[in-house]
Amino acid sequence: MDGPVTSVTQEAVQSRLDRVTDPELDRSIVALDYVESIAIDLPAVHVTFSLPTAWCSPAFAWMMATDARREVETLAGVDRAVVELRDHMHDAEINRGVNEGLSFEASFPDADGEVDDVRRELDEKALLSRQYDAVSTLLDAGLSPEQVTRLTPARLGVDPAADDPRTAADDADDVPDTATVFVREGTVGVTVPLDPVRSYLAKARPLGVVTDPEDPLFRTPDGDPLTTENFERVHHRTRLTATNMDGQGGICAYLHEARHGRDGDAEPVEAESPS
Numbered sequence: 001m002d003g004p005v006t007s008v009t010q011e012a013v014q015s016r017l018d019r020v021t022d023p024e025l026d027r028s029i030v031a032l033d034y035v036e037s038i039a040i041d042l043p044a045v046h047v048t049f050s051l052p053t054a055w056c057s058p059a060f061a062w063m064m065a066t067d068a069r070r071e072v073e074t075l076a077g078v079d080r081a082v083v084e085l086r087d088h089m090h091d092a093e094i095n096r097g098v099n100e101g102l103s104f105e106a107s108f109p110d111a112d113g114e115v116d117d118v119r120r121e122l123d124e125k126a127l128l129s130r131q132y133d134a135v136s137t138l139l140d141a142g143l144s145p146e147q148v149t150r151l152t153p154a155r156l157g158v159d160p161a162a163d164d165p166r167t168a169a170d171d172a173d174d175v176p177d178t179a180t181v182f183v184r185e186g187t188v189g190v191t192v193p194l195d196p197v198r199s200y201l202a203k204a205r206p207l208g209v210v211t212d213p214e215d216p217l218f219r220t221p222d223g224d225p226l227t228t229e230n231f232e233r234v235h236h237r238t239r240l241t242a243t244n245m246d247g248q249g250g251i252c253a254y255l256h257e258a259r260h261g262r263d264g265d266a267e268p269v270e271a272e273s274p275s
Contacts, residue, residue: 008077013038013045016071023063023119025249026126026203033256034064036086043079045072050086052255058090058108059118065098123207124221129245130200131218132238141192145231147183153201154213155181158194160201 017038018030029035029049039046047068051061065083072081082099085091090108097107104115138148153160156179180189197217204210209219216225220234 008040008042008045008075010038010040012075013040013047013072016075017047017068019071020064020067021126022252023060023122023126024057025245025252026122026129027249029064029068032252033260042077044082045075045078045080046082046084047072048084048086050260051088052252052259054087054089056088058088058094059104059111059115060122061085061088061090061094062098062104062107062115063119065094069098120207123203125241125245127200127203127207127209128221128238129242130196130203132235132242134196134200135218135235135238137196138192142190143181143183143192145235146228147181148218149216149226149228149231151181151217152214153210153217156192156194156197156217158198158201160205160210160213160215162198162201 014030014035017035018028020029021027022029022032022034025032034049034051036048036050037046049064049068065085069081069083072078072083083095085094088094093107096102097104105111135148138151139145157176158179162175177194178191179194180191182189201210209223210217218226218234220226220230221237224230226234
């Protein structure tokens with residue numbers, strides 16, 4: 001390639017892939033050890049990944065592959081990312097469709113429903129799990145249920161449009177980790193961690209649940225504001241969702257280990273030489 005080329009490192013590619021989640025588990029494909037290799041041959045990058053079983057939902061696999069391609073192609077110097085799913089019963093259809101820019105429906109004409117509908121359903125489930133984590137953190141910090149229901153992003157000093165702290169760029173290090181919530185008519189300050197709240201907002205914003213700094217911070221699964229009257233019922237519902245997702249994650253980790261002989265902890269991704 002003629003002319004200067006922007007440097008793209010393994011770490012930079014892996015950082016972008018860390019933003020891609022298994023939509024059923026709401027966990028990074030890097031943390032789940034799905035990514036097998038990264039080959040950099042600018043202006044192209046080739047990523048390979050595999051899933052816990054050969055029969056994982058093709059819709060879920062499609063979402064991960066398309067998200068991975070989109071994230072890697074945001075890097076300066078990368079004109080094209082090729083994402084290859086390996087050892088899946090539908091890997092040929094998925095790899096062709098994703099890398100040729102086809103729609104899921106064109107690649108799977110017999111599929112029941114659209115992949116966007118599936119994605120939203122899974123995102124709503126992930127939102128409930130993240131809400132449970134955020135609310136539990138606020139309760140553990142010393143807020144009462146009534147105080148939690150009165151919170152807004154503005155009151156915590158957080159931006160509803162901010163990135164998920166789990167995948168934020170290094171230049172976000174100056175963002176405060178905690179906020180002080182004043183209660184009892186402003187006479188008592190309670191310090192609360194913000195990372196679970198930001199993670200929740202990163203999912204709530206694209207779903208349209210929280211878009212303005214003055215919006216109620218938490219809502220019911222039906223979209224109504226969280227109140228003292230419905231707090232316990234909603235918190236119980238979100239706990240069940242979080243527990244279900246954690247349990248499913250444990251099953252997937254076991255299947256992944258059994259299939260690939262890995263211990264479930266993310267290992268360094270193999271760096272392939274361009275062919």
